[in-house]
Amino acid sequence: MKILLIEDDSEAAHYLVQALDEAGHVTHHAGDGETGYAMASGMDYDMLIVDRMLPRRDGLSVIESLRAEGNQTPALILSALGEVEDRVTGLRSGGDDYLTKPYAFSELLARVEVLARRSNPAEAATSLTVGDLTLDRLSREVSRNGDKIVLQPREFRLLEYLMKHSGQVVTRTMLLENVWDYHFDPQTNVIDVHISRLRAKIDKGYKAQLLQTVRGAGYMIRA
Amino acid sequence: MHKIVSLWRTTTVRLTAIFILIFIVFSIALLAYMAVRSSISIQQVQTREVVWEIRQLRELNQRRGLRALAITVQRLASRPGPGVYYLGTPQGEMIAGNLSSVPSNILANEGRYSLRYTPQDAFGQAGVERDETAPRERDSHAMVQSVILQGGLRLVVGRDVVERRDFTAIILGTMAVGLGGIVVLSAIAGVLMARRVLARIDTITETSNKIMSGNLSERVPVTKHNDEFDQLAINLNDMLDRIEKLMAGLKEVTDNVAHDLKTPLSRMRNRAEAALREGKTPRDHKKALEATIAESDQLISTFNALLLIARVEAGSVADNLQDVDVSEVVSDVCELYGPVVEDTGAVLETRISPGIQLRANRELLSQALVNLLENAIKYAAAQNTGSEKHKTTKGKIIVSAERENERIRIVVADNGPGIPLDDRRRVLERFVRLEKSRTEQGSGLGLSLVSAVARLHKGTFELEDAKPGVRAVVTLPVNP
Numbered sequence: 001m002k003i004l005l006i007e008d009d010s011e012a013a014h015y016l017v018q019a020l021d022e023a024g025h026v027t028h029h030a031g032d033g034e035t036g037y038a039m040a041s042g043m044d045y046d047m048l049i050v051d052r053m054l055p056r057r058d059g060l061s062v063i064e065s066l067r068a069e070g071n072q073t074p075a076l077i078l079s080a081l082g083e084v085e086d087r088v089t090g091l092r093s094g095g096d097d098y099l100t101k102p103y104a105f106s107e108l109l110a111r112v113e114v115l116a117r118r119s120n121p122a123e124a125a126t127s128l129t130v131g132d133l134t135l136d137r138l139s140r141e142v143s144r145n146g147d148k149i150v151l152q153p154r155e156f157r158l159l160e161y162l163m164k165h166s167g168q169v170v171t172r173t174m175l176l177e178n179v180w181d182y183h184f185d186p187q188t189n190v191i192d193v194h195i196s197r198l199r200a201k202i203d204k205g206y207k208a209q210l211l212q213t214v215r216g217a218g219y220m221i222r223a
Numbered sequence: 224m225h226k227i228v229s230l231w232r233t234t235t236v237r238l239t240a241i242f243i244l245i246f247i248v249f250s251i252a253l254l255a256y257m258a259v260r261s262s263i264s265i266q267q268v269q270t271r272e273v274v275w276e277i278r279q280l281r282e283l284n285q286r287r288g289l290r291a292l293a294i295t296v297q298r299l300a301s302r303p304g305p306g307v308y309y310l311g312t313p314q315g316e317m318i319a320g321n322l323s324s325v326p327s328n329i330l331a332n333e334g335r336y337s338l339r340y341t342p343q344d345a346f347g348q349a350g351v352e353r354d355e356t357a358p359r360e361r362d363s364h365a366m367v368q369s370v371i372l373q374g375g376l377r378l379v380v381g382r383d384v385v386e387r388r389d390f391t392a393i394i395l396g397t398m399a400v401g402l403g404g405i406v407v408l409s410a411i412a413g414v415l416m417a418r419r420v421l422a423r424i425d426t427i428t429e430t431s432n433k434i435m436s437g438n439l440s441e442r443v444p445v446t447k448h449n450d451e452f453d454q455l456a457i458n459l460n461d462m463l464d465r466i467e468k469l470m471a472g473l474k475e476v477t478d479n480v481a482h483d484l485k486t487p488l489s490r491m492r493n494r495a496e497a498a499l500r501e502g503k504t505p506r507d508h509k510k511a512l513e514a515t516i517a518e519s520d521q522l523i524s525t526f527n528a529l530l531l532i533a534r535v536e537a538g539s540v541a542d543n544l545q546d547v548d549v550s551e552v553v554s555d556v557c558e559l560y561g562p563v564v565e566d567t568g569a570v571l572e573t574r575i576s577p578g579i580q581l582r583a584n585r586e587l588l589s590q591a592l593v594n595l596l597e598n599a600i601k602y603a604a605a606q607n608t609g610s611e612k613h614k615t616t617k618g619k620i621i622v623s624a625e626r627e628n629e630r631i632r633i634v635v636a637d638n639g640p641g642i643p644l645d646d647r648r649r650v651l652e653r654f655v656r657l658e659k660s661r662t663e664q665g666s667g668l669g670l671s672l673v674s675a676v677a678r679l680h681k682g683t684f685e686l687e688d689a690k691p692g693v694r695a696v697v698t699l700p701v702n703p
Contacts, residue, residue: 084543085543182559184586184591185527188558193562193563195314197562
């Protein structure tokens with residue numbers, strides 16, 4: 001994936017470029033808003049990672065301008081401002097996701113990879129399949145190997161989110177945001193508890209364990 | 224001089240001046256009207272008198288003859304006052320009166336005339352041999368009526384108007400003096416009033432100067448008058464109280480940040496240093512790094528909690544309120560934590576009345592509830608793993624939300640070890656965690672945030688002894 005990182009902190013940028021490179025992505029770096037805007041409109045990127053507060057031009061205005069020109073490249077906003085209203089302004093200006101500094105790299109990588117596939121067909125598909133596990137989004141039925149699995153509404157949404165991003169790492173924060181719509185980090189292992197309940201329902205008694213824990217990052221469902 | 228200039232600049236003085244000016248204009252108009260009116264009415268009275276006197280004199284002449292007439296005219300003429308009289312023969316010889324000479328055209332034709340004359344002095348001489356160099360002011364002016372009586376006698380009766388004019392002038396003069404007095408007095412009153420007002424404003428200015436120079440505890444003095452200035456002073460003081468509280472909050476936050484973030488930061492630094500110095504194998508290094516990351520995560524969450532509390536307490540999120548279904552918020556959080564409670568072996572019981580509406584910040588309300596629940600889980604769990612004696616009691620958490628008239632009561636109760644009374648209040652202070660739970664995870668800010676969120680919604684947060692256990696009660700007014 002070709003990524004443009006617009007970030008003025010050169011040390012943080014250097015670290016990010018290296019880490020993204022290790023994860024198999026080609027990353028270009030722009031040190032200020034103006035340069036970033038020029039690069040983003042001049043070249044085709046698969047993903048933009050934009051710091052919110054930039055010299056010469058604000059990150060949100062860069063995204064706004066790109067969107068106004070019809071550029072739909074997914075954009076992840078990085079910001080030290082983490083309140084709900086800051087997040088809302090960020091997403092309203094055309095950003096696709098919002099990550100508050102400081103963040104774990106695994107969190108950033110998971111979000112970038114999920115964002116890049118946001119335009120994939122799974123988004124609109126009426127039924128999701130991972131191995132022998134299928135989830136029907138219309139009838140809200142889940143079955144594995146033909147056996148029906150009964151899920152609570154929230155468990156259904158949890159599984160739906162995981163299956164929509166099958167093969168990708170999904171972090172605890174992402175789950176809390178997307179399944180429960182909470183934007184804070186709880187102290188306890190609340191997500192782990194829900195995952196283990198879900199796992200008991202879909203994986204128990206099967207040889208292939210679909211729902212996997214990715215150490216230090218989050219969870220992933222895959223065949 | 225400067226004082227006067229600054230006095231003039233005050234609104235009070237200017238208002239007073241304008242009012243004095245308006246007053247003067249109206250007074251002059253009133254005086255002029257009065258002068259004209261009185262002059263006219265005096266003239267009317269005099270004309271009636273003249274007409275009456277002529278009629279009487281004419282009758283006298285007819286009934287008693289010339290002699291009686293001449294005596295009467297002479298007697299009338301010698302009275303002091305504005306009356307002027309002339310009685311003469313058809314040939315122009317004067318018989319009686321106080322007018323020494325009357326122009327012949329007046330004598331020849333009956334009618335009303337305006338007559339310039341020289342008043343006779345007491346010795347009856349001046350009129351004839353008037354000294355031409357004498358001041359003209361001695362000339363008088365009269366309105367006269369000339370009639371021809373039986374036998375061709377010429378009678379002229381009139382009233383001096385100079386005297387009438389003098390009278391008007393006296394009235395005007397008196398009033399002008401009065402007016403002047405009023406102007407001077409009201410100017411003095413205006414200045415005094417302005418100085419009084421200025422003095423009170425000066426105290427406010429003085430206080431604000433003191434505050435600006437750093438003494439935030441200064442307050443504007445409030446008098447007993449309870450007037451606009453006192454209202455202003457009270458409002459200013461309230462505002463200052465609020466600012467002082469915010470400043471104190473900010474200071475507390477920075478102090479706390481300094482204290483409670485510096486300690487783990489230096490610990491982190493020491494660990495990194497030690498790993499560099501003593502770490503032999505990559506395994507040692509990895510362990511140290513993992514510990515560092517875990518510590519920094521803890522730091523970040525403490526920092527975020529501090530910032531959030533500061534923001535909530537400053538009220539900067541207050542305009543971000545929406546209509547929220549409190550029942551849904553509470554049951555969502557319970558649903559999220561239900562499995563966690565079960566995993567600790569405790570029971571979560573919910574008693575949530577449906578459809579409780581409130582203008583609130585959903586996110587903050589949820590987070591406050593999460594904090595209360597996590598707290599309750601911690602204490603309820605402590606019971607299960609606690610001493611042998613307690614092992615038989617099962618941990619139990621009860622969450623309830625209900626509306627009582629105009630208040631919403633959200634309660635999270637556990638049956639874990641209760642908080643001793645003395646510690647109850649202290650628990651709400653930032654960073655306080657009771658000795659027993661020192662080793663537990665958490666920033667120690669959870670309940671402070673709940674308290675701040677309750678205050679943001681104009682409500683209260685209290686910890687009650689549930690015997691055993693703690694009952695955390697958040698009370699929110701429906702119409703704050």
